[in-house]
Amino acid sequence: xxxxxxxxxxxxxxxxxxxxxxxxxxxxxxxxxxxxxxxxxxxxxxxxxxxxxxxxxxxxxxxxxxxxxxxxxxxxxxxxxxxxxxxxxxxxxxxxxxxxxxxxxxxxxxxxxxxxxxxxxxxxxxxxxxxxxxxxxxxxxxxxxxxxxxxxxxxxxxxxxxxxxxxxxxxxxxxxxxxxxxxxxxxxxxxxxxxxxxxxxxxxxxxxxxxxxxxxxxxxxxxxxxxxxxxxxxxxxxxxxxxxxxxxxxxxxxxxxxxxxxxxxxxxxxxxxxxxxxxxxxxxxxxxxxxxxxxxxxxxxxxxxxxxxxxxxxxxxxxxxxxxxxxxxxxxxxxxxxxxxxxxxxxxxxxxxxxxxxxxxxxxxxxxxxxxxxxxxxxxxxxxxxxxxxxxxxxxxxxxxxx
Amino acid sequence: xxxxxxxxxxxxxxxxxxxxxxxxxxxxxxxxxxxxxxxxxxxxxxxxxxxxxxxxxxxxxxxxxxxxxxxxxxxxxxxxxxxxxxxxxxxxxxxxxxxxxxxxxxxxxxxxxxxxxxxxxxxxxxxxxxxxxxxxxxxxxxxxxxxxxxxxxxxxxxxxxxxxxxxxxxxxxxxxxxxxxxxxxxxxxxxxxxxxxxxxxxxxxxxxxxxxxxxxxxxxxxxxxxxxxxxxxxxxxxx
Numbered sequence: 001x002x003x004x005x006x007x008x009x010x011x012x013x014x015x016x017x018x019x020x021x022x023x024x025x026x027x028x029x030x031x032x033x034x035x036x037x038x039x040x041x042x043x044x045x046x047x048x049x050x051x052x053x054x055x056x057x058x059x060x061x062x063x064x065x066x067x068x069x070x071x072x073x074x075x076x077x078x079x080x081x082x083x084x085x086x087x088x089x090x091x092x093x094x095x096x097x098x099x100x101x102x103x104x105x106x107x108x109x110x111x112x113x114x115x116x117x118x119x120x121x122x123x124x125x126x127x128x129x130x131x132x133x134x135x136x137x138x139x140x141x142x143x144x145x146x147x148x149x150x151x152x153x154x155x156x157x158x159x160x161x162x163x164x165x166x167x168x169x170x171x172x173x174x175x176x177x178x179x180x181x182x183x184x185x186x187x188x189x190x191x192x193x194x195x196x197x198x199x200x201x202x203x204x205x206x207x208x209x210x211x212x213x214x215x216x217x218x219x220x221x222x223x224x225x226x227x228x229x230x231x232x233x234x235x236x237x238x239x240x241x242x243x244x245x246x247x248x249x250x251x252x253x254x255x256x257x258x259x260x261x262x263x264x265x266x267x268x269x270x271x272x273x274x275x276x277x278x279x280x281x282x283x284x285x286x287x288x289x290x291x292x293x294x295x296x297x298x299x300x301x302x303x304x305x306x307x308x309x310x311x312x313x314x315x316x317x318x319x320x321x322x323x324x325x326x327x328x329x330x331x332x333x334x335x336x337x338x339x340x341x342x343x344x345x346x347x348x349x350x351x352x353x354x355x356x357x358x359x360x361x362x363x364x365x366x367x368x369x370x371x372x373x374x375x376x377x378x379x380x381x382x383x384x385x386x387x388x389x390x391x392x393x394x395x396x397x398x399x400x401x402x403x
Numbered sequence: 404x405x406x407x408x409x410x411x412x413x414x415x416x417x418x419x420x421x422x423x424x425x426x427x428x429x430x431x432x433x434x435x436x437x438x439x440x441x442x443x444x445x446x447x448x449x450x451x452x453x454x455x456x457x458x459x460x461x462x463x464x465x466x467x468x469x470x471x472x473x474x475x476x477x478x479x480x481x482x483x484x485x486x487x488x489x490x491x492x493x494x495x496x497x498x499x500x501x502x503x504x505x506x507x508x509x510x511x512x513x514x515x516x517x518x519x520x521x522x523x524x525x526x527x528x529x530x531x532x533x534x535x536x537x538x539x540x541x542x543x544x545x546x547x548x549x550x551x552x553x554x555x556x557x558x559x560x561x562x563x564x565x566x567x568x569x570x571x572x573x574x575x576x577x578x579x580x581x582x583x584x585x586x587x588x589x590x591x592x593x594x595x596x597x598x599x600x601x602x603x604x605x606x607x608x609x610x611x612x613x614x615x616x617x618x619x620x621x622x623x624x625x626x627x628x629x630x631x632x633x634x635x636x637x638x639x640x641x642x
Binding site (some may be wrong): 004008011015309310312313314315316317318319320321322323395396397400 | 462465467468487488491492494495496500502506507508510511519520522523524567571
């Protein structure tokens with residue numbers, strides 16, 4: 001009997017193929033949207049994590065201030081870092097390979113008629129090691145240039161392409177604000193990061209040059225620390241914290257006035273952001289599922305009215321109310337499951353496409369696929385029940401008389 | 404019950420059956436205290452002007468409609484006390500319907516239409532198939548089993564409906580103007596089929612019609628006016 005009901009329902013659905021398709025379109029779009037969002041979202045999260053890990057799990061960032069998320073723009077009232085603090089810390093910790101002091105600003109770099117707003121980074125040669133930059137052409141700074149704060153710079157690939165095109169930048173003079181510096185090196189390209197920001201879009205100058213000619217003070221924004229190969233990053237982090245407390249003379253019981261972040265933390269923070277975004281977009285998509293459910297109810301109600309005579313005939317030949325109820329309920333459920341299935345296929349397809357376009361890994365989540373499927377079944381039950389009950393409660397003679 | 408001793412109990416017994424539609428000013432007495440006995444194996448025609456209550460009487464007998472007052476015993480069971488589902492069971496197991504408008508399911512083959520009551524009887528697929536094919540053969544439509552109603556003539560559609568009514572192996576066939584949409588020749592064919600079923604298989608048939616020609620196929624004729632039975636007797640004498 002139950003199999004028979006399913007067969008009848010499928011028959012009824014195909015008897016009105018176009019209408020059935022339009023009915024399930026809402027479910028298809030809803031389920032598809034949710035799955036596509038979640039798939040792309042999780043792909044992005046995975047990509048962010050992978051990217052950050054590529055930066056090196058043995059990298060630490062030391063920043064002034066307490067909470068990484070609440071830190072204001074660098075240079076506000078905080079007790080800032082100095083080059084000396086960096087060197088002291090590096091000296092005292094054997095787990096540290098190198099630690100590079102770093103200051104940053106944005107400025108316009110000008111060459112001839114070309115110019116470009118870009119990041120200006122003031123640091124020293126340790127930075128190339130800590131942040132894993134390789135030189136494509138030319139050289140890094142020499143000791144005199146660093147100590148004297150000479151006007152020299154190393155540029156990223158994007159800056160080169162934009163300002164120099166096909167000509168050779170090495171030896172040319174680049175103007176940054178009032179500073180005119182000689183280009184001594186070109187970095188090997190790293191490409192875009194996950195969030196689309198161009199990692200090659202910057203100019204590096206000696207930190208003393210930065211302090212004197214760009215910033216006008218001697219503040220250091222952060223330390224980039226590279227932990228020695230094979231050492232435990234967690235341990236190193238604790239060590240850095242202890243030494244930094246000492247250097248900054250923080251008393252017992254007082255809170256840190258700096259933050260040490262490892263890449264794992266950064267990854268968690270960033271994937272937290274993509275997670276929130278994914279959740280929001282999925283919620284919007286879920287609303288369309290609800291709309292899809294109402295669409296099913298609407299069509300089932302129309303169907304009940306339209307098929308009143310059929311219901312009358314079924315009742316006349318001996319169908320009981322619950323059999324009619326079951327018939328219409330099963331029809332609604334099959335309809336929405338059908339929509340759910342198509343939605344899953346469409347969602348995975350769009351997810352694959354989106355993942356390719358954003359060049360993040362395609363990572364479908366079986367759990368969300370299952371959930372979407374279960375949800376579409378639930379939509380069928382919830383929105384199919386009311387019309388089905390209406391059909392089942394009809395008086396046979398009234399149903400038969402209706403034209 | 405006095406008549407239980409007098410004679411075998413009738414298959415269908417209506418006692419003071421009334422069916423009232425609407426209330427107050429708009430009240431319509433479709434049936435007004437009707438008393439009627441129909442025995443097993445009878446072929447009864449109900450006639451009367453429009454609005455005389457003949458269709459209502461048939462619907463009450465067929466358990467499609469419920470009387471407002473009175474007692475209706477079917478096969479010794481008081482129908483008025485049954486729940487809608489129990490009435491459905493009664494229709495399923497004892498009654499077969501033929502309607503003026505055929506009432507076949509559209510876009511559904513003749514065979515599947517005939518199988519419909521058997522599905523609700525819980526009959527297995529093969530068995531059902533055989534029974535439906537058999538019923539179609541009885542009305543001479545075995546060769547059109549896989550045609551949709553839209554591909555069949557009116558007479559053929561009505562014969563499919565008869566096959567559907569027969570398939571459930573009922574005690575009583577209830578026919579509401581079965582020839583109302585058909586021409587004289589086809590009507591006569593349908594009536595011959597019904598007559599044969601009554602004669603050969605002993606099926607009880609209750610038919611509503613407004614055509615004297617068709618009523619003549621029945622043995623007993625009931626004439627209704629204003630919700631009451633006016634005349635009741637052998638067709639030959641009443642008509």
